[in-house]
Amino acid sequence: MSEQQRDVLKLSRDWLSVQEVVDTVSSSSCGAISVFIGTTREDDVDGRKVIGLDYEAYExxxxxxFTKLCADIRERWPTVTHxxxxxxxxxxxxxxxxVVMAISSPHRHDGQQAIQHCxxxxxxxxxxxxxxxxxxxDSSWKENAECSWAAQHKLPVTEK
Amino acid sequence: MSEQQRDVLKLSRDWLSVQEVVDTVSSSSCGAISVFIGTTREDDVDGRKVIGLDYEAYExxxxxxFTKLCADIRERWPTVTHxxxxxxxxxxxxxxxxVVMAISSPHRHDGQQAIQHCxxxxxxxxxxxxxxxxxxxDSSWKENAECSWAAQHKLPVTEK
Structure with missing residues (x-):
């Protein structure tokens, strides 16, 4: 592939633009862009209503x-472009x-599999x-059910 | 589900806004929005380069x-919201x-399966x-390999 592949991670305190993420992966060699957006869902937890989520990262x-994940994706689906x-x-x-994520690929099947994996x-x-x-x-740190290191690095379950 | 489900098809001669499609399916009861975007891919066909596609619909x-397809999606994945x-x-x-399409769902797995089907x-x-x-x-009408009625309603293969 002659086009330079882009692997872009941005952590941001601002509102996320879906269009900006899509534009970042856009390529004339691709016929497909697969996108996933995770949003804060209104939920009831033990009679309390979730009003928002507070995210922290070890940047x-x-x-x-993320660099490792992109290498893994490209190994599994070599046609993934950006x-x-x-x-x-x-x-x-x-x-x-x-979270807003997008993956471009010449044809849709690879990108659709890759976005689920991502x-x-x-x-x-x-x-x-x-x-x-x-x-x-009050608030509660949430472990992710899919998180491999959560059990080893347990966060406090509930705090005021 | 108390929220009124939305099934929206828009055929348009204007540039498509991904944000507008995403906003249409957005819901506080959903934690996931799955999106697929089909784009015109630069391609070589018998030594000729594709410079664009020209779409027509029987509206x-x-x-x-589309109404039938949405009913089919909701039967297969009842948690699909919009x-x-x-x-x-x-x-x-x-x-x-x-084409830009989006499906919202409380959790991501149903929406991701549904968007592939869609x-x-x-x-x-x-x-x-x-x-x-x-x-x-010159130009050429393209049959879709997945199209069930293309063989019965064959379009002229090449025209100037």
């Missing part, structure tokens, strides 16, 4: 894990996007933590 | 087939989007045709 490790992930940090209220592996390996904040104003 | 049938498809008509040059079935059943236009200025 240097997030970048190195990969871009923007992740919010800080406060993300209900309805807003916490979000699963991101949740499992990238050091980004979220705290659920409730309408009662 | 009343497109809407009724479905939105915007499709370009007319001239779409290399690099631009011809694009496959759209190509198979929705009466939208495309003509490849080459740098030599």
């Amino acid at each position: 240097p490790m997030a970048q190195s894990e 990969v871009c992930v923007h992740h919010r940090l800080g406060w993300v209220e209900v309805g807003q996007a916490s 979000i699963s592996q991101l949740k499992a390996h990238i050091p980004i933590w979220k705290k659920e904040v409730y309408d009662t104003r | 009343p049938m497109a809407q009724s087939e 479905v939105c498809v915007h499709h370009r008509l007319g001239w779409v040059e290399v690099g631009q989007a011809s 694009i496959s079935q759209l190509k198979a059943h929705i009466p939208i045709w495309k003509k490849e236009v080459y740098d030599t200025r």
Whole structure:
């Protein structure tokens, strides 16, 4: 492939632009862009309503894990052209996007498989933590069920 | 589900906004939005370079087939909340989007399966045709390999 492949991770405290992520992976050699957007969902937890999520990351490790993830994706689906992930940090209220990711590929099947793998592996390996904040104003750090290191590095379960 | 489900198809001669499609399916009850974007790919066909695609639709049938497709999606994945498809008509040059589709769901797995089904079935059943236009200025109507009615309603293969 003559085009230089792009693997872009951005951690941001600002509102995420889907268009910006899509434009980053756009390529005239590609007929398909697969996108996944994770948003804060209104949820009830033990009678408390989730009003938002608060994200923190260990940024240097997030970048190195993302680089590994992109190499893994390209090994599994060699036709993947560009990969871009923007992740919010800080406060993300209900309805807003916490993560927007896009993958471009010449044909759609590879990109659609790759985007599923990308979000699963991101949740499992990238050091980004979220705290659920409730309408009662208390909060709780959430482990990700898919997270490989959560059991070893357990965060406090509930805090005021 | 208390929220009214939205199934939106828009056929448009204008540039497609990914953000508009995403906003249409956005819901506070959903944690996931799966998106697929089909773009015009630079391609070589028998030594000719594709410079763009020209789309035509039979609009009343497109809407009724889309309604059937949404019912099929909801039967297969009952947690799907909203479905939105915007499709370009007319001239779409290399690099631009011809179709943008998004599906929202509380959790990501259903939405990711549903979006793959949506694009496959759209190509198979929705009466939208495309003509490849080459740098030599000749053109060719393209049958979709997945299209169920193409063999019965064959279009002229090449025209000047």
